[in-house]
Amino acid sequence: MIPMAEAMGLIGPIGDSVLKQSCRQIKAWQAADLPVVPIAVNISAKQLDQANFAEDFLHTISREGVDSALIAVEVTESLLMESRGKAVNVLNVLKNGGIGIYLDDFGTGYSSLSYLKRLPVDRLKVDRSFIDDLVTDPDDAAITMAVISMAHRLDLEVVAEGVETSAQLGFLRKQGCDFMQGYYFSRPVDEEAFANLLAEGRCLEQVAGDRTRALLLLDDEMPMLNSLRRCLRMDGYRIHTTTSPFEAFEILAQNDIGVVISDIRMPEMEGGRFLARVRQLHPSTARILLTGYTNMDAAVKAINNGAAYKFLSKPWDTVELRKVILDAFEYQEARVRSAEGDSVVGEILAGTRLCWTPELKVGVKSFDDQHRQLFELHNDLNEQVWSGTPPPPGSVARQLVELIQTHFTDEETLLKETDYPDLGGHCYQHRRFFQKLDTLRNRRNVSERAMTVDLLAFFRTWFTGHLLEEDMEYRDFFRLMARKDGLEERQEI
Structure with a gap:
C-alpha cells in the first residue's frame, strides 16, 4: 500500500490523516479517563523529502492539543539509508519537539554502526526474523543479545518484534529486553477492543523470583529420567525433565536453569551437539554429559570442545552423581557472581x-x-x-x-x-x-x-x-x- 501511495503522490495526505486520527484517539482515551499509551506512526522516505515535514508534523500535534510525548515516529533502516543526512536533520527537529524516534526492523537493512550513533533514536525494534528461532538457533540468539547489549550501552530501549511464545518471552526477559511486541500479548485489534485492554490495565505477567536451584534432565528414555529423579529427590532441587532436546531449549528459555544433564545418544539430536548449543545460548549454565563406555570418544570430544563441563557414566554411582551435580551448581553460581562483579577470586576457586x-x-x-x-x-x-x-x-x-x-x-x-x-x-x-x-x-x-x-x-x-x-x-x-x-x-x- 505504501509504495502505491508514494507512486500516486498520496503519501502526504495519508500521513497527515493518520497523524490526526492518532491525536484524536489519544484525546478520546483521555476523555474516557483511560490510561494513555504513546502511539507510533510510520513515516516513509517520501514524507522525509517533503519541505518543512518536521515543522508541519509538530504543528499538527500542537493544533490537535496533544502532548508531543504521546506521539512517536517509526522509521526503517532502509529509509534512513536512502535519505542519509536529510533524515538525520528531520529526525533531530522532531526529537527536539518531544517526539519519540523508533528504528524499526533493526538488523535487516544496511546501515553502519557509525551512522547509527549519529541518529537521534530512542528505541531499536529487533526484527522478528531474529526472534522466530532465537530459542534454538545460537546465531539468532547471539545477534539478538548483541543488539540488546549494544542498545543499552547507547542508552536506547529495545523492542522485540514477533514474540509469539512463552519461551521467546522468557529468553528475552533474561537478556533484559525492555518491550515485547507480538501475538503472545495480543493480535491486532480494533479501537473498541484496544480500549478494553487499556481499561483492564493488561500487561505481561510478572515472574516471581524462585531461588531454588533448578536442574534440567534430558534423556530420550523416560525410565532413565525417573531413575535420576529418584536419586536426587532428597537434594531439594527444582527438577525439570524432558525427552526432547527442542522442548529442553524451551525449558531453558523460560527458567533459570543452573545445571543441565543430557544423555549422549538421542534420536533427535546428539547430546554433545545439544550441549554445544546450550553453551552458546545459555553460557552460564553448567553442562553435564551422561554417557556409556561405548560413547567415551564422543564424551571426550564434548569435554575438549567446551560443550560439557563434566561427564558421568552409566550406570552411575548415586553418591558420585549427587556430588558432581552439587559441584556443578557451585561452579555455575560462582560464574554468575563473577559476571555480576561479586568476586573474581571466588570464581577461580569454585568455578575451576x-x-x-x-x-x-x-x-x-x-x-x-x-x-x-x-x-x-x-x-x-x-x-x-x-x-x-x-x-x-x-x-x-x-x-x-x-x-x-x-x-x-x-x-x-x-x-x-x-x-x-x-x-x-x-x-x-x-x-x-x-x-x-x-x-x-x-x-x-x-x-x-x-x-x-x-x-x-x-x-x-x-x-x-x-x-x-x-x-x-x-x-x-x-x-x-x-x-x-x-x-x-x-x-x-
Whole structure:
C-alpha cells in the first residue's frame, strides 16, 4: 500500500490523516479517563523529502492539543539509508519537539554502526526474523543479545518484534529486553477492543523470583529420567525433565536453569551437539554429559570442545552423581557472581576446582595416583589464591613441574616398554607443555598474582585436555592388551 501511495503522490495526505486520527484517539482515551499509551506512526522516505515535514508534523500535534510525548515516529533502516543526512536533520527537529524516534526492523537493512550513533533514536525494534528461532538457533540468539547489549550501552530501549511464545518471552526477559511486541500479548485489534485492554490495565505477567536451584534432565528414555529423579529427590532441587532436546531449549528459555544433564545418544539430536548449543545460548549454565563406555570418544570430544563441563557414566554411582551435580551448581553460581562483579577470586576457586572421578582412571595404579596428586596440588594452590594469599608464581611453577616431570618420565618409560604405537606423539605433547609453560613464565609487566592465576589456568586447561585425550588413548591400548592376555585390567607395573 505504501509504495502505491508514494507512486500516486498520496503519501502526504495519508500521513497527515493518520497523524490526526492518532491525536484524536489519544484525546478520546483521555476523555474516557483511560490510561494513555504513546502511539507510533510510520513515516516513509517520501514524507522525509517533503519541505518543512518536521515543522508541519509538530504543528499538527500542537493544533490537535496533544502532548508531543504521546506521539512517536517509526522509521526503517532502509529509509534512513536512502535519505542519509536529510533524515538525520528531520529526525533531530522532531526529537527536539518531544517526539519519540523508533528504528524499526533493526538488523535487516544496511546501515553502519557509525551512522547509527549519529541518529537521534530512542528505541531499536529487533526484527522478528531474529526472534522466530532465537530459542534454538545460537546465531539468532547471539545477534539478538548483541543488539540488546549494544542498545543499552547507547542508552536506547529495545523492542522485540514477533514474540509469539512463552519461551521467546522468557529468553528475552533474561537478556533484559525492555518491550515485547507480538501475538503472545495480543493480535491486532480494533479501537473498541484496544480500549478494553487499556481499561483492564493488561500487561505481561510478572515472574516471581524462585531461588531454588533448578536442574534440567534430558534423556530420550523416560525410565532413565525417573531413575535420576529418584536419586536426587532428597537434594531439594527444582527438577525439570524432558525427552526432547527442542522442548529442553524451551525449558531453558523460560527458567533459570543452573545445571543441565543430557544423555549422549538421542534420536533427535546428539547430546554433545545439544550441549554445544546450550553453551552458546545459555553460557552460564553448567553442562553435564551422561554417557556409556561405548560413547567415551564422543564424551571426550564434548569435554575438549567446551560443550560439557563434566561427564558421568552409566550406570552411575548415586553418591558420585549427587556430588558432581552439587559441584556443578557451585561452579555455575560462582560464574554468575563473577559476571555480576561479586568476586573474581571466588570464581577461580569454585568455578575451576578439578574433581577426580573413577572415569578418569587409566588402569595403571601409579599413574592414577599421580593424576590424583596433580588434581589435589592444583586445588590446594587454588585454595591459597582464594584465601587472599596467593603463592608466588615461582613456587607454583616449581611444585607443578616437580610432580609433572616425575609423572612424564614414568609414563614415557612404560609406554616405551609396551611398544605404545603413538609414543612419539605423546612425548611431543609433554615437550610442548614445558615450552608453553616457559613462554608463560617469561612474560613481562605482569603482577605476581596475575601470573599465579594464569599458571594455574594454563595447567588446568592443558592437563585436563591431555588426560581426557592422549592418556585415555593409552588406557584403551592397555585394556586391549589386557583382553588379549586374558586379563581384566592391567595392574601396577
